[in-house]
Amino acid sequence: MSSSNLSRRPTRVVRNASTSTTARMAILVIVGAAVVSVAQSLIAFNLLDRRWPAGAIDMEVQLGAAGGLLDGSPDWDACAAAALAEWNSVLGPTGVRFNAILGSTRTPAAPDTVNSVFFSDTIFGAPFGKNVLAVTQSFVFLQNGIDETAESDVVVNNAKGFNCFRGPNAVGASPLGAGAYDLRRVGSHEFGHVLGLNHPDAAGQQIDAIMNTFISDIDVLQTDDIQGALTLYGVAVTGIPFPPRNEVLGFFLTLENEYRDGLMRQQDSPGFVNAEGSAVWFTEWLRYVLNGCSATEAANRVLLQVGELGIQPVCGVVAAGALTFPPRNQSVDFLNTLDAFYRDELGRGVLQSFIDLEGKAVWLQEYLRYRVNGCNDGDAVSRVLQQIRGGGTAPLCVV
Ligand SMILES: [Zn+2]
Structure with a gap:
């Protein structure tokens, strides 16, 4: 008995990112093997970089009649609806929830803007892999960062044997003997x-999760599954604690004064981002980077936030004590990107600062490095000022 994939990695179907106001066209893009490019060692969940807008996610469940389901479910739809209800029980803070629509007789299609859950011999005509139990296929609107999901269809493999039960279901194990799988999990x-x-094990993680690639004895959502969903929808449950915005801004204004009065700089460094924008958005960029995002992924997420699309998910959870700060050129690149966005997208005018772009990048990052390593605001400010005045790097505030 070979093991069975709980599912193939979801096929990804994306829409054109055209800004045209005419009907958006669906474009099919199939993503192959997972390509994970992260600077940090991730220790929790794995996100697909797409999510639903706030509100109900209607799921048309049309799995049909069944008799003799072990947990007493009257039919397949009830078995699947219990899984939707289990997710709903933890999605409260996210702003999204599933809405189960049972007994639909609509013919599933993709794309049709309907989320269908059904048994089939094929995935809309494409064959299931040998060991694949089910597949989720999605359409998204490209957003240059976290895409917006438009449709997800769940296709369950007709060729496999299912029932509805709790308890062991690892390879070959089931109350019904080998080859029967719990549709609910x-x-x-x-x-x-x-x-x-996505699958945490596909990103090299070893953690208990219903989202791992292979079906197992795990029959309920695990902490990692729940934290992944909360994180994806912007609920901070994990990650590195960052200082409040007003403290970063206070530091930035202190830095301006130091450049003017201490370093005797002129107010002649042009830029388009004001002090608050520099303090807030550099901090957000660094927060994404330290939480598993590449420099580019982090910049895309910040620009979505600047564009008022809300707080974006971090890219993962990194091991404690393993914080890797980005090299200086990446920090400067981000501030240049932010500057161009303020100029071109927000239409902001030029401002003159005492601090050049590299100074902003270097000292903001130093201040934040002290802050995420246990220093309070006053300790971090005095350490940075000491460095600017030639006193060298100070020790962190944690032992
Ligand atoms: Zn899967």
């Missing part, structure tokens, strides 16, 4: 893909 897994979660 398969549903929990696929609905995790619908939300935007």
Whole structure:
């Protein structure tokens, strides 16, 4: 008995990112093997970089009749609906929730803007892999960062044997003997893909999760699954604590004064980002970078936030004590990107600062490095000022 994939990695179908106001066209893009490019060693969940807008996610469940389901579910739809309800029980803070629509007789299609859950011999005509139990296929609107999901269909493989039960279901194990799979946990897994979660084990993590690639004895959502969903929808449950905005801004204004009065600089460094924008958005960029995002991913997320699309998910959870700060050129690149965005997208006028761009990048990063390593605001400010005045790097505030 070979093991079975709980599902293939979801096929990704994207729409053109055209800004045209005419009907948006669907473009099929199939993503192959997961390409993970992160500077940090991630220790929790794996996100697909797409999510639903706030509100109800209607799921048309049309799995049909079944008799003799072990947990007493009257039919397949009820078995799958229990998985949707389990997700809903933890999605409260996210702003999204599943809405189960049972008994639909609509013919599933993709794309049709309907989220269908159904048994089939094929994935809309494409064959299932040999060991694949179910697949989630999604359409997204490209957003230059976190895409917006437009449709997700869950296709359950007709060729496999299912029932609905709790308890052991690892390779070959089931109350019915080898070859019978619990549709409810398969549903929990696929609905995790619908939300935007990927397989943590595919990103090299070893953690208990319903979202791991292979079906197992795990029959309920695990902490990692829940934290992944919360993180994806912008609920801070994990990650590195960052200082409040007003303290970073206070530091930045102190830095301006130091450049003027201490370093005797002229107010002649042009830029388009004001002090508050520099303090807030550099901090956000660094927060994304330290939480597993590449410099580019982090910049894309910040620009989405600047564009008022809300707080974006971090890219993962990194091991404690393993913080890797980005090289100086990446920090400067981000501030240049932010400057261009303020000029070209926000239409801001030029401002003169005492601090050149590199000074902003270097000293903001130093201040934040002290802050995320245990220093309070006063300790971090005095350490940075000491460095600017030639006193060298000070020790961190944690032992
Ligand atoms: Zn899967």
